[in-house]
Amino acid sequence: MSKAFVPTAAKPGVITANDLREGHNVWMCEDGWTADPARATLFEDEAIADLALLKAVGQSNLVVGPYLVEARRGPNGPEPTHFREAFRQRGPSNYFHGIQTVKQAVTQTEASNV
Amino acid sequence: MFDVRPVDTDYVRHRAAQFRAQVERRLDGSLTEDEFRPLRLMNGVYLQLHAYMLRIAIPYGTINPDQMRMLAHLAEAHDKGYGHWTTRQNIQFNWPKLVEIPDMLDKLASVGMHAIQTSGNTIRNVTTDAFAGAAADEYLDPRPYAELLRSWSTDHAEFQFLPRKFKIAITGAAKDRALVQAHDIGLRLIQKDGQTGFEVWVGGGLGRTPMLGKVIRDFLPEADLLAYIEAIISTYNLSGRRDNKYKARIKITVHERGLDVFKAEVEEEFANRRRDFHGADREALAIFKDRFAAPAFRNAPTDGYEAERAKNGAFRSWTDTNLHPHKVDGYASVIVTFKTHGETPGDASADQMRLLADLAEQYGHADLRVTHDQNVVLPHVHKSDLPAIYAALQKAGLAVANAGLTSDIIACPGMDYCALATARSIPIAQEIATHFKNNGLEDEIGKLNIRISGCINACGHHHLGHIGILGLDRAGVENYQITLGGDGYDIPAIGERAGAGFPYDQVVPAVDRLLRAYLEVRADASERFIDAYRRLGPAPFKAALYPEPAHA
Structure with missing residues (x-):
């Protein structure tokens, strides 16, 4: 996979992992870890990303297997560039399970708050 | 040396308790992920693309109704309402939380089930013909031998860290439905000069370097089964490559060293190992043969079955595709396909699992088999009960007449x-x-x-x-x-x-x-x-x- 990925301004990246206790996918964000990939911190600098990855590795009480992977800037936050990461962000294609249900719940909550 | 475990349930409860403590130590930071990973894998716990996955052993695909109901309970209580039959006759749950897996293992232990050796470089689930003990073309029921191998290989101290995972398949039928040539060791029950034994295949496997196995022994007497299998695996344990994961399976060992060289080493090891087997294995086999004795088949007319076939085209079509010939007149094995068009191959809902458990109890001598092609078989069904079974399956969306057809993928x-x-x-x-x-x-x-x-x-x-x-x-x-x-x-x-x-x-x-x-x-x-x-x-x-x- 993309563990050797080096982010630049032209090819930024995000840090992602799995939640230790429950196993779901998480992304490093400003205030820790989030299950919403759109909130992920986008790294454009190798040194800063390396430091963040070291920090993530040090949080093994929270997450499993953190790695840095390419992403691109999207209108609503970072977006995946590879289909594997797209599936990780969406959930399986055969059932409406996984992260897509969380996203729907967030969207519904936001809609009801309008 | 082989010894019979009197109460497997005590052992699996003990292992579940061990795993609970390991999870606690991982969560409190006493174990790093590197330390924990091999421990969770030994208990069938993987970390997959979206979540943890728990693979549960269904030895040689044989499962009873209470165990099936427990799987249904786990699907509802700890997963998303379904499980997935695997191509090695096991079941996987795709969404368990690590913190709940110890509870799942405790519940499994209560019905004699576990996830031991469903991962890791150990001897994995021994697989066999899903129609074992029922098929019309069967020479001898392979399940007592599969159980002997399962019992012997479970927690076998010498074989917990093999160069790579190790898969054994066994069949006792004329047609090989256990894919023996695609396994690390494949066994075909045969008879020679009035004696029961095995044709032993070695070095088959798929993966990135697919190879069909080769015959390493034309005839191995039944009594020598464990000593010879132990000789093969111990030889591989020493000579198998540990420098390259992709060349570590026994198929590469046999291919690189040559069958003759490998066989000579095995035979030498066999001569030594054989002396350590003093008969406990043969006593165990006798017990297992009793355990797998055929059920009390009944002699009843099949007129109702024939009449239903004549008047119900859908039923006739289903019986044309989804039955397998049984060794006893008036009986058939029913293939319940989990391949409804448009559905996920091999996924079973909790309700479907419970229905199978009920049908097996009511009509199928309480016997169920998970097949390597991700279906479930009721091995012993009297044909007069087929209309009722079909009607029940139909209500659950499980009466699709497609066994062996394009959609049975x-x-x-x-x-x-x-x-x-x-x-x-x-x-x-x-x-x-x-x-x-x-x-x-x-x-x-x-x-x-x-x-x-x-x-x-x-x-x-x-x-x-x-x-x-x-x-x-x-x-x-x-x-x-x-x-x-x-x-x-x-x-x-x-x-x-x-x-x-x-x-x-x-x-x-x-x-x-x-x-x-x-x-x-x-x-x-x-x-x-x-x-x-x-x-x-x-x-x-x-x-x-x-x-x-x-x-x-």
Whole structure:
């Protein structure tokens, strides 16, 4: 996979992992870890990303297997560039399970708050 | 040396308690992930693409109604209401939380089940013919031997850290439905000079280097089974490659060293090991033979079955495809396919599991089998009970008459679940099944074996499919190679790659062209796709897959 990925301004990246206790996918964000990939911190600098990855590795009480992977800037936050990461962000294609249900719940909550 | 474990349940409870403590130590920081990973894998716990996955052992695919009901309970209480039958006769749950897995293992232990050695470089679940003890073409029931191997290999101290995982399959029937040639060790029960024994195959396997096994012993007397298997595995344990994960399976050891060299080492080791077996294994085998004694079959008329066949076309169609010949007159084995068109191959809901448990209790001598092609078999059903079973299955959406047909596809979880996958398998299977249902060709095509893997590790056994589909990542895009001519059963063969791969949206059209070409060239409706392929060679099928572009 993309563990050797080096982010630049032209090819930024995000840090992602799995939640230790429950196993779901998480992304490093400003205030820790989030299950919403759109909130992920986008790294454009190798040194800063390396430091963040070291920090993530040090949080093994929270997450499993953190790695840095390419992403691109999207209108609503970072977006995946590879289909594997797209599936990780969406959930399986055969059932409406996984992260897509969380996203729907967030969207519904936001809609009801309008 | 082999000894019989008197109460397996005590052992699995103990192992579940061990794992609970290991999880607690991981959560409180006493264990790092590097330390914890081998411990969780020893208990069948993987970390997959979206979540943890728990693979539970179903030894040689045999499961009783109470155990099936427990799986249903786990699906509802700890997963998302379903489980997935695997190609090695196990079940996987795709969404358990690590913090709940100790509870799941405790519950499994209460019905004598566990997840031990469903992962790791150990001897994995021993698999066999799903119709064992029932098939009309069976010489001898392989399950007592499978149980002997299971009991001996569970927690076998010498074989907990093999160079790589190790898979054993055994069959006792004329037709090999256990794929013995595709296993690290394959065993065929045979008889020679009035004596029962085994033809022993070694070095088969699929994955990135697919190979069919070779016969290492033409005849191994029954009494020497464990000593000889132990000799093979201990020889491999020492000479198997540990420097390269991709060359660590026994098939590479046998291939690189040569069968003769490997066999000589095994035979020498066998002579030594044999002295350590003093009869406990044979005593255990006698116990297991009693345990697997045939149920009390009944002698009853089958008039009702015949009458229902005559008046109900759908029932007749289902009995034409989804029954397997039984050794006892008036009986049949029922194949319940988990391949409803458009559904995920091998997924069973909790309600469906409970229904199977009820049907097995009411009509099937409380016996159920999970098959390697991701279906479930009721091995012993009197034909007079088939109309009632069919009606019950129909209500649950499980009476699809497609066993052995185009939509009875074997598919690994692929990139919808698996962390190793390079492309998706499940939606390809769903779309193929739906396509050939909608165009009405499935019945006309007849017997066909399509198998799909989402990476070269080949959990979907694509090499053995008449049509094999392998999903790959080509420059960041899903791409699918098609192999032709594979066979796991009649004339075992590794499929040949047909040519360049297809993008995701071109797979179904390619398979459509392939099967329409088959319908054009087959001798008659009784000639299966694989038979036509063998008769004609790949040319007409490749031409269909890769048509010449039209020139202006």
